[in-house]
Structures are given as C-alpha cells and as structure tokens.
Amino acid sequence: MSWAWQNRDQIGHLLASHLYLALLPVLFGIVVAVPVGIMCVRWRWTWPPILSLTSIFYAMPSLALYLVLIAYTGLTDWTVIIPLTLFSLSVLIPNVVDGLRSVPPPVKQAAVAMGFGATRRTIQVELPLAVPVIIAGLRVATVSSISLVSVGQLIGIGGLGYLFTDGEQRDFTTEIWVGLILIILLALLFDGLLVLARRWLTPWEARAPRQERRRVVQVALRGANAGVKGGSI
Amino acid sequence: MITFESVTKRYPGGTVAVDALDLEIPDGQTMVLVGPSGCGKTTSLRMINRLIDPSEGRIMLDGTDISTVEAPRLRRGIGYVIQQAGLFPHRTIEDNIATVPLLEGWNKAKARDRARELMDLVGLDANMARRYPYQLSGGQQQRVGVARALAADPPVLLMDEPFSAVDPIVRSSLQDELIRLQNELHKTVVLVTHDVEEAIKVGDQVAVFYPHGKIAQLDTPQHLLGSPADEYVENFLGFDRGIRRLAFFSAGQLDLETGTVLAADTTVEAARAAAQRCGEPWVLVTDGGNRQPQGWFAVSDLDRQPDRETLGSLSLPLAPLGHTFQVGRDSLRAALDATVLSRTGRAAGVDGDGRVVGITTYERLRAAIQTAEQAGLDGNPDQPAFREGRTTPEAQQAGADDAAEPAGEGVRPS
Numbered sequence A: 001m002s003w004a005w006q007n008r009d010q011i012g013h014l015l016a017s018h019l020y021l022a023l024l025p026v027l028f029g030i031v032v033a034v035p036v037g038i039m040c041v042r043w044r045w046t047w048p049p050i051l052s053l054t055s056i057f058y059a060m061p062s063l064a065l066y067l068v069l070i071a072y073t074g075l076t077d078w079t080v081i082i083p084l085t086l087f088s089l090s091v092l093i094p095n096v097v098d099g100l101r102s103v104p105p106p107v108k109q110a111a112v113a114m115g116f117g118a119t120r121r122t123i124q125v126e127l128p129l130a131v132p133v134i135i136a137g138l139r140v141a142t143v144s145s146i147s148l149v150s151v152g153q154l155i156g157i158g159g160l161g162y163l164f165t166d167g168e169q170r171d172f173t174t175e176i177w178v179g180l181i182l183i184i185l186l187a188l189l190f191d192g193l194l195v196l197a198r199r200w201l202t203p204w205e206a207r208a209p210r211q212e213r214r215r216v217v218q219v220a221l222r223g224a225n226a227g228v229k230g231g232s233i
Numbered sequence B: 001m002i003t004f005e006s007v008t009k010r011y012p013g014g015t016v017a018v019d020a021l022d023l024e025i026p027d028g029q030t031m032v033l034v035g036p037s038g039c040g041k042t043t044s045l046r047m048i049n050r051l052i053d054p055s056e057g058r059i060m061l062d063g064t065d066i067s068t069v070e071a072p073r074l075r076r077g078i079g080y081v082i083q084q085a086g087l088f089p090h091r092t093i094e095d096n097i098a099t100v101p102l103l104e105g106w107n108k109a110k111a112r113d114r115a116r117e118l119m120d121l122v123g124l125d126a127n128m129a130r131r132y133p134y135q136l137s138g139g140q141q142q143r144v145g146v147a148r149a150l151a152a153d154p155p156v157l158l159m160d161e162p163f164s165a166v167d168p169i170v171r172s173s174l175q176d177e178l179i180r181l182q183n184e185l186h187k188t189v190v191l192v193t194h195d196v197e198e199a200i201k202v203g204d205q206v207a208v209f210y211p212h213g214k215i216a217q218l219d220t221p222q223h224l225l226g227s228p229a230d231e232y233v234e235n236f237l238g239f240d241r242g243i244r245r246l247a248f249f250s251a252g253q254l255d256l257e258t259g260t261v262l263a264a265d266t267t268v269e270a271a272r273a274a275a276q277r278c279g280e281p282w283v284l285v286t287d288g289g290n291r292q293p294q295g296w297f298a299v300s301d302l303d304r305q306p307d308r309e310t311l312g313s314l315s316l317p318l319a320p321l322g323h324t325f326q327v328g329r330d331s332l333r334a335a336l337d338a339t340v341l342s343r344t345g346r347a348a349g350v351d352g353d354g355r356v357v358g359i360t361t362y363e364r365l366r367a368a369i370q371t372a373e374q375a376g377l378d379g380n381p382d383q384p385a386f387r388e389g390r391t392t393p394e395a396q397q398a399g400a401d402d403a404a405e406p407a408g409e410g411v412r413p414s
C-alpha cells in the first residue's frame, strides 16, 4: 500500500482518465438512447431493426472493434470511447423501450382520454414513469463501462488498466491489486450515486428499503466481477 | 345531448361489439349502460370520446358530429373515469386533479386552487394534496379519479365500471357520493356497469344491453323494475325486483296511524281507551315535549297496570323502538324494512327532526303499495320519479328559493 501512496500522482491521473473513458460513453449513450427509444415506441416498425442492431453492438468483441477503429481514429481516446458508446447503447436503448412500455395501460389510457397529445404524453407521463427502468439500465451500462475500460489497455489506452499490464510485466502483484480494488470502488461509487439519483427522481415510488440495499450490493459485486474479468483478458 | 345514430363497431377479426346502436342521452342526467360482460358497453362508451372510432354510423354531441372535432380537444371537454382510477403515479394528488386545467393552459396557482376545491367537493381531506397515489386507498384513489375528471368542469362525464374494483362498503358510499354530486352539478353522465343494483341506484335512465351489442330496454329504473320488456331483461334484473321497486315510491304516501302515538304523561286508562278506539294491540310512547319516540307498550300488559298512573311512570319495560323511517325522505322500501324488522310488526314514521308523525303496519303498507303501483303504471313516465336522497333540478330550484334548506339533503350552498 505504501507503493500506492508513493505513486499517488500517477494513480490519480490514471483514475481521472479511467473515469473520463468510462463515463463519456454512458453520457453519449443516454443522450442518444432516449430519443431513439421514444422513436421505437412511437413508430413500432422501427423497433425490430434497431433491436437487431443493439444485439450486434452487444455481442461485438471490443478487441476486434479497437483494431478496426485504429485505422480511422488511431491511438486516440475515441478508439476506446466509440466501442464503449456502442455497448452503452446496446444496454440503454432496450431499457428505454422497456421503460416506456412498462407504463400501465390504464395510466396510458387515462392520459389519452384526458386529452394529452402524443408528444406531451411521452414527455409528461411516459418518460417520467420509465425513469426507474432507465436508471436500472444506466447502472448496468455504467458499471460495465467502468470495468470494460481496462480492455483498452491492449492498445495502450485503458485508464487504471495500465496498472494490470505494468504490474504483470514487472511481476509486481501489489500494483495489480491496487488497480483491481480501485475499479471495484469506482463501480460501487457510481452505482450508489445512480441509486440516489433514482430515489431523488422518483419520490412517487412505494419502496421496500431493505430489499433495495441488498440489490445494490449484488449489482456492485457483479460489477466488480466484470472488472476482474475485463482486466485480466 | 349525446346521440348515437345507428352506430356499429366491428373489431378486426369480425367481432361486432356494438350493433346499429341508436341512443339519445339527454343533458344533465345519469345514463347507465348495463349488461353482461362483453356486451359492448365499454366500446360504446369509448366511442363518445373517440378512444375508439365507429365502423359505421355517427355520434353527435350537441348537434356536432364528434368525428369532425380534433380528438384531444374533444376529450378535454369530456371527463373520463375508469375502474383502476388510472391516476398518474408520478404526480401528487393535486397535480393529478389539475391535469386537464394545466393542459388547457391555466396557470399553476389557479389550477391548484381548483384542485383543492375539487378535493373538497369529492370528500378528500386537504392534507392529501401533496401525497402520491400509492399512499391512498382504492376508494380514495377513485375519488381522485372523479375529481380529476371534473377539474375543467366538462359538461359530460364518462365512467367505466368506476366502482367495481373497491369493496362493497366503499362502493356503496362512492355511489351515494356520485348521487350527491349529481344533485349538485347535473352533468351529463354516462356510466357503464355490469351491476344491476348499481344501475338501478344511480341511473336516471338505464339501458340494458343484450349480449351482442344491442339494447334490450331503455327505461327509468322504476319502469324497468315494474315492466321488463322481455324475459331476458326480467332475468337480468333478478328475482326480488318487486321489493326493489318499492324504493321508487315515497313513504309519504302511507296513511299513518296517529291515534296510538301517546305522550309519556298519558294515563294508563286513556291509553287503553285510545288503543281500543283504533283497534291496535300496541301503543307508541313519546317523550312529552318534542314527540321523540321511546318504545312500545303492549295493550295486554297495560290491562294489569293502575288506571291513574302515567305511561312514563310505569316500571314495565318498553319494547324496543326498532328502526324508524323518515316520512318525507325515505321510500316505501325503507318503511317496509323497518316494519319487518320490528318486534311489534309496526314502525314509527318520523319527520326531519325525529318527531313521530305516525305509525305504519303491514295493512297500511299493503294499501300504500297498491295505490302506488296503480299510480306508477298509469302515471306519466316523464314525471320524475321519487328517488331516495335525490333532488331533481326543479326541486333544487324550489329549495334554493326557500330560506331554510331541508337538513340532511346533502346539498351544498354554492
């Protein structure tokens, strides 16, 4: 641990770049996923092709994508950000669509019968009610993204992933452990922040507090697991 | 006025849900559509606010074909209440109620004021304004649903099984509430239900549907109970329609016995004489000053009491009074019920202040029922029937002219 303290500046930089590489794709993802999701619900025929597309993004090996992208974006951050954005989209678009569709039929019907036009209905009724499902998607996307950044280390852009390759080359396990623990902590932190955001955004939800807490821990562990796997490819 | 002009609705797949329906729904009345599940009630209702478009025919609202009105604008002028309330879970109670005013572009403060007003109208506590729907019981949610539908003061109110999802006691009180509101507001209400009792209770007119989207009978509740159009309607109404029909005749038609209503300071001797004169086996004792009924003495028991004692001073226990009925307000059904439940086979009719007006017996009830049946069958069907707890627009007008409004009528001064 004294090693970590001595190298705190370098680790700080790696941490910042890790966050930047992980969160920007999620931000792009949500900005695109909401309008696309609304479109898929409003014009049903657009949903099947977009669903196929998101499945392809989801299944696409990141490594292959990096190698393809290097030809265009070179060794810049974009080579990591673009695949992660596509991954976020693959998680977020189906969640937005599910969320919009989860609005109970009597509520939707009441909105129509009250005289909401289609656009106002989407913005004032369906989207707010989709928030819990959308945030559930954001949690998966964020935790996954934080763990997947380290894969970028294969092309030299991997935030805290650097600690894995460097530690391995120098045969220095402490460094690997520090990287792993920091990634897990980041995943837990942002997951927690999203849980708080959801509480703040949905005061109208009846909740079961204890159950909620248990779920956070589960998701965080899953995230940490993904981080370990992502880092050890 | 809402008019269906030979309206047919055919769903994809060929189901004819509504079959060449002609129906006139007059302003200011409650029209109930009742029938078995799947008979096309909901479909008929939803065609009025264009949630469903007819396959054939047209629907006129105050002389305008509704298909020519832009749907969202049409809907903001028509309140809509559904079984599950359909409240917006993410909006507070006051914001739920303010929905249509806000859509209409009212400013927020005015819309909220209106919401508070409506909460009061439908009997919701003001401290619920900031709560969310999940914090309310089913019955309370349904009240919010009604308040929301009324918020922009639409002339028309559509209700689809509005009380079916709540338990029987709450349902009954919500029905009473609807009747009270209607006394006050006189909206054009179209209510769909599968419950005949509810239809009879809340409807000014009731349309009974055959199973396949045609009307079997359209009539006032008392005519429906008195003369069902065919066997289908008769079966649908149920077996005790004769007794239920008595709810449509006022207890004021009873010729009450007054000779055996005796103040507590009457002597035993005088009481025996009164009973003999009237040929009655029971006398009703009231307290001296304000004629509040106390209970009954059997004349056979009085025979063994000293002549000079007053009824009030006897150590003999009174037979319990039992239920009373209010002469000006209650129906023959209530009077019959009170009589059947009474140990003496008699029930006291009282006025609005609880003072005894007179006594009814089975014989007197039978006579009143016979007269009422005769009048009911010969009577003018357009004349508004007696309804428990109701005021007609005319009666309300008359009431408003009087300085003192009858108590317990549930009419709010506006």
Ligand SMILES: Nc1ncnc2c1ncn2[C@@H]1O[C@H](COP(=O)(O)OP(=O)(O)O)[C@@H](O)[C@H]1O
Pocket (backbone or CB within 6 Å): B011, B012, B013, B015, B016, B017, B035, B036, B037, B038, B039, B040, B041, B042, B043, B044
């Ligand atoms: N959207 C629909 N598509 C096809 N058939 C429907 C649809 N809605 C209702 N129906 C059918 O139309 C008939 C009337 O339905 P409905 O108006 O809901 O009856 P009710 O409200 O009297 O129970 C039923 O046979 C029902 O199955």
Ligand SMILES: [Mg+2]
Pocket (backbone or CB within 6 Å): B041, B042, B043
């Ligand atoms: Mg129905």
